[in-house]
Amino acid sequence: MSKNLSELSARHGLENNLFENLAGNPDTEAIAREFLIGKASVNGAVSFYDFLKAENRDKKVYVCNGSACLCAGTQKQLTQHLEQHFDSSEIGHMTCLGRCHENSAFHYQGRNYSGLDSAEINVVMDNKKSVKDSYRVGSLGTPILTGKAISIDQFINAFDALMTKGKNEILGELKISSLRGRGGAGFPISFKLDSAMNTESEQKYIICNADEGDAGAYSDRYLLEQQPLLVLFGILASAYIIGADHGILYIRAEYPESIATIKNNIEQLAPYIESINFDFKFKIISAQGAYICGEETALINSIEGQRPEVRVRPPFPTQQGLFNKPTVVNNVETLACLYSITTKGGKFYNAIGTDKSKGTKLISLDSCFTHPGIYEVEMGRTLLDVFEQCGGGFAKDIKALQIGGPLGGIIPTNKISDLQLNFESFSNNGFLLGHASVVGIPVDFPMIKYLHHLFEFAVYESCGKCFPCRLGTKRGEELLLNAIKNKQKIDRELFTDLLNTLEQGSLCAHGGGIPLPIKNALIYFSDELSDYFCN
Ligand SMILES: Cc1cc2nc3c(=O)[nH]c(=O)nc-3n(C[C@H](O)[C@H](O)[C@H](O)COP(=O)(O)O)c2cc1C
Numbered sequence: 001m002s003k004n005l006s007e008l009s010a011r012h013g014l015e016n017n018l019f020e021n022l023a024g025n026p027d028t029e030a031i032a033r034e035f036l037i038g039k040a041s042v043n044g045a046v047s048f049y050d051f052l053k054a055e056n057r058d059k060k061v062y063v064c065n066g067s068a069c070l071c072a073g074t075q076k077q078l079t080q081h082l083e084q085h086f087d088s089s090e091i092g093h094m095t096c097l098g099r100c101h102e103n104s105a106f107h108y109q110g111r112n113y114s115g116l117d118s119a120e121i122n123v124v125m126d127n128k129k130s131v132k133d134s135y136r137v138g139s140l141g142t143p144i145l146t147g148k149a150i151s152i153d154q155f156i157n158a159f160d161a162l163m164t165k166g167k168n169e170i171l172g173e174l175k176i177s178s179l180r181g182r183g184g185a186g187f188p189i190s191f192k193l194d195s196a197m198n199t200e201s202e203q204k205y206i207i208c209n210a211d212e213g214d215a216g217a218y219s220d221r222y223l224l225e226q227q228p229l230l231v232l233f234g235i236l237a238s239a240y241i242i243g244a245d246h247g248i249l250y251i252r253a254e255y256p257e258s259i260a261t262i263k264n265n266i267e268q269l270a271p272y273i274e275s276i277n278f279d280f281k282f283k284i285i286s287a288q289g290a291y292i293c294g295e296e297t298a299l300i301n302s303i304e305g306q307r308p309e310v311r312v313r314p315p316f317p318t319q320q321g322l323f324n325k326p327t328v329v330n331n332v333e334t335l336a337c338l339y340s341i342t343t344k345g346g347k348f349y350n351a352i353g354t355d356k357s358k359g360t361k362l363i364s365l366d367s368c369f370t371h372p373g374i375y376e377v378e379m380g381r382t383l384l385d386v387f388e389q390c391g392g393g394f395a396k397d398i399k400a401l402q403i404g405g406p407l408g409g410i411i412p413t414n415k416i417s418d419l420q421l422n423f424e425s426f427s428n429n430g431f432l433l434g435h436a437s438v439v440g441i442p443v444d445f446p447m448i449k450y451l452h453h454l455f456e457f458a459v460y461e462s463c464g465k466c467f468p469c470r471l472g473t474k475r476g477e478e479l480l481l482n483a484i485k486n487k488q489k490i491d492r493e494l495f496t497d498l499l500n501t502l503e504q505g506s507l508c509a510h511g512g513g514i515p516l517p518i519k520n521a522l523i524y525f526s527d528e529l530s531d532y533f534c535n
């Protein structure tokens with residue numbers, strides 16, 4: 001059925017796509033008629049998104065409820081300040097505005113604000129003053145993504161040089177580089193490009209996944225806002241290799257500044273794009289607030305205007321993706337690496353890092369560090385070096401760190417010295433590097449409350465496609481809430497069964513991944529949690 005919906009949605013093409021129609025027009029019946037799609041499908045899609053849901057339409061200001069702001073403990077006071085300007089019914093929530101470096105984050109009239117005291121908030125409300133956030137940017141080793149931003153001329157020279165080479169030659173350099181995806185799964189980019197290049201189709205797509213939903217992560221935001229030409233270069237180069245005529249940037253609406261910067265850079269590049277001898281267009285799609293749309297098949301369903309549920313694979317997107325056409329979806333950071341690899345060569349990139357994790361990784365440090373910010377670290381450096389040399393050590397008393405977003409591991413501080421920054425070190429120690437966001441959990445923050453926060457997030461963001469996740473996340477959340485509020489002890493065997501069912505039975509890494517941090521906490525914080533469990 002969804003294959004047929006993809007075809008119906010494809011009739012209108014990308015420029016007049018169903019998703020943007022849904023976001024821009026509340027008359028869902030008219031849209032259903034125009035796209036020949038049932039009203040239930042249209043309403044099913046609209047009701048999925050935070051920013052399109054009827055209950056959110058009247059909100060005037062949105063308070064960040066992501067993990068970093070929660071652990072920093074700033075949001076209660078922020079809400080009290082905002083209540084001096086708004087009725088409490090006008091205050092909504094957004095999950096992670098990427099202001100984890102200074103917290104007190106909120107979204108108001110299309111802009112994000114953070115780190116303001118009450119007097120500064122009053123100024124924002126009265127004058128709509130724009131406040132630019134600032135955070136440190138640095139590197140440990142060779143900077144590939146955090147050097148001086150490239151100019152339009154450098155972009156043009158590099159792309160002109162690229163087009164003198166054969167597509168197989170460029171792909172060969174990417175293979176030599178061994179670049180693995182930075183969105184979480186660590187899959188080699190060259191495999192996906194190779195597969196899409198060799199799939200026959202008159203139309204193909206490149207999608208840049210800029211839906212950075214992991215609470216604590218703001219490295220994609222950094223690239224979109226401060227290195228936009230690196231991102232656009234990676235999209236164009238990938239499109240050239242596979243023969244795609246569209247490069248789509250699916251950017252979360254929680255990052256309005258990123259959307260504006262990318263738009264501006266695409267406009268500046270427009271004369272050059274028109275002059276090159278292959279048919280290509282950039283297209284920005286502003287997401288509408290759903291964490292699961294970061295999962296690549298849900299993202300594809302989203303652009304098609306379908307309810308963004310995860311798709312069963314195979315077929316893989318490189319063979320049957322957007323509008324059933326070959327599509328390569330890559331993370332912002334992965335794509336941003338292509339400029340260095342294509343200008344300096346695959347060997348240059350491959351020489352950095354460890355055996356299986358090549359190159360550098362951006363890491364987002366939150367406000368638990370003395371110097372929060374975005375740091376580019378050569379794969380293989382010790383985590384201790386990153387925290388001390390980049391972060392300047394902890395600014396607060398921390399008992400654990402969650403690294404890799406809500407599905408990433410919970411690492412007690414005494415395990416930090418065992419870890420190096422690479423995919424293998426994390427997985428061998430029972431954790432996950434993921435997108436490498438770091439959120440500090442303070443000593444006085446109850447671990448049970450943090451676990452409930454994770455389960456609550458997992459329930460809210462579940463796409464509902466498979467029952468282990470749809471039902472299991474809710475049951476887990478209820479057990480934890482009952483333990484906290486009603487002192488009802490959790491049956492450990494039942495809880496373990498639930499976690500194993502989620503891990504083994506879920507269709508995607510949302511339901512499949514949420515047990516990891518919970519299991520970590522059960523191991524490393526067993527004393528603290530024992531009061532909440534029986535047997
Ligand atoms: C629940 C969930 C959320 C995800 N969110 C993101 C995201 O925000 N950004 C991202 O690039 N990848 C995300 N991914 C991974 C994508 O599905 C996909 O693997 C990635 O975009 C591929 O790009 P890469 O190979 O460059 O990493 C998510 C996966 C899951 C299961």
Ligand code: SF4
Nearest residue numbers: 464465466469508511
């Ligand atoms: S695990 Fe959760 S998010 Fe993933 S497909 Fe199943 S219901 Fe959807």
